[in-house]
Amino acid sequence: MKKFAASLALLALSLCATGAFAAQPEPWQVRFQSAGTAIMDEVAWFEAYTLWFITPITLLVMGLLAWCIFRFRASANPTPSRTSHNTVIEVLWTVGPVIVLLFLAIPSFQLLTNQYTPPEEPALTIKATGVQWYWDYEYQDEENPLSFTSLMLQEDDRAAAGKEDTSEYPRLLAVDNEVVVPVDTTVRVLVTASDVIHAFAMPSYGIKTDAIPGRINETWFKAEREGIYYGQCSELCGKDHAYMPIAIRAVSQDQFQTWYAAAQDDLEGANRALMAELESDDGEKVASAAE
Structure with a gap:
């Protein structure tokens, strides 16, 4: 019986390690995605x-x-009622x-x-700019600003990016550079666009805001659980509208600080180091359950 329970625990943690915490659409899903806020x-x-x-x-x-x-x-009531009140x-x-x-x-x-009312003053502000057909992100930090472009991950680039696991990095939703945020932190998102109207939508966070050229709309979220969450542009914006995903990875405060510092000089290297650390943590959890 103990072996059976241990096997179940091992299976559950193995699923977690292979993307069970990736909030994304599921086959035959009729309800909302799992909540992250x-x-x-x-x-x-x-x-x-x-x-x-x-x-x-x-x-x-x-x-x-x-x-x-x-x-x-008509057959059962040949003489209709004249009642008017x-x-x-x-x-x-x-x-x-x-x-x-x-x-x-x-x-x-x-x-x-x-x-529309954050529970506290946002500790982090990110500007998301919609472009045909990708997203530009800017971390609004006066001392150590960070900006990058997030493109949909092409199938041929999966191996090079270390994102071959489609359960965690699904087709048409995975990106080359995820937005990384710390959990239990209120994040302000400033949403705009550079060309046509887009929309920044993250179902698991309960946010959806239009990105309008020449205007900045504001939304916020506070991730409560670590994991990677997927959304999409939700305003018809041209022929590649369906290929404009949004990916947000929520990590611990320490992991975020380490990633942010490293990303200042080498974004790709920082992403790889973060992924390796997360995979290592998941591996340790699975090993502990097996014991």
């Missing part, structure tokens, strides 16, 4: 909450339509929707307020 948890809760209203209302309307079609068909019905279909809307509006406004 508290805001996304609220979004998922609100979606489930609204279903408690949408489902019975839909069934009620369908039932009333079916009943009216059957009860008042019913006070009870008028009150019900006025008061009922108002009550339902109040139950939806209050949590909706609370969620909207939270989405």
